[in-house]
Amino acid sequence: MARWRRRGRDRRSGVRRLAETAGVIALFALVAVAAAVLDEMSMRTLSGPARVVDGDTLALGGERVRLAGIDAPEHDQTCRRDGVEYACGRASREYLATLVGGGDISCRGNERDRYGRLLARCVAGNVELAAAMVLAGWAVSADGYAQEQREARRQSAGIWAGSFMPPAEWRASRGGTADIGAAGMAERLLQRLRSLFGSRGQGGDA
Secondary structure, eight states: OHHHHHHHHHHHHHHHHHHHHHHHHHHHHHHHHHHHHHHHTSOEEEEEEOEEEETTEEEETTEEEEETTEEOOOTTOOEEETTEEEOHHHHHHHHHHHHHTTSEEEEEEEEEOTTOOEEEEEEETTEEHHHHHHHTTSSEESSSOHHHHHHHHHTTOGGGGSBOOOHHHHHHHTTOOOOOSOOOHHHHHHHHHHHHTTOOOOOOOO
């Protein structure tokens, strides 16, 4: 009987040791993930040729980069001008492609949105892309481009020549995410954990 009790104690001790070891491993893994996220949050500079994804998003240097501070009509969004519906999302993308041209651009930023895209200020030559998009009326100001937006409205430029639903409202009306701001630390940690376990969500409309 004493021998069985000893075996029972040994088994329980083994389970505790296994649980403690698993806990230590999980803690180290979480610290490693947090360190990786903090490293990502350091200022990054990307430069080179870029591909235009939509009116406020670029593909550059293996990254998806979102122009910080603006919100452009979504790719399949429509607006109205002179009583006629037109593809303002595609028009916005085409205007950004014109600004980018075939040359190199430079982007700098240290925050990411909920889809993992780098939020950055980008320039092509001497042209700041976000400011130019708002001034031309092919994006609205989300933060920091109020003066350019006032001028675009005054001149009835781009989407201001007619009527349109703000991109954030358009996304929300279709079950998308209205928020275009930077993701918080907790959300960044969840993003990294999902990527480690192969369940990274696809970037949605924004």
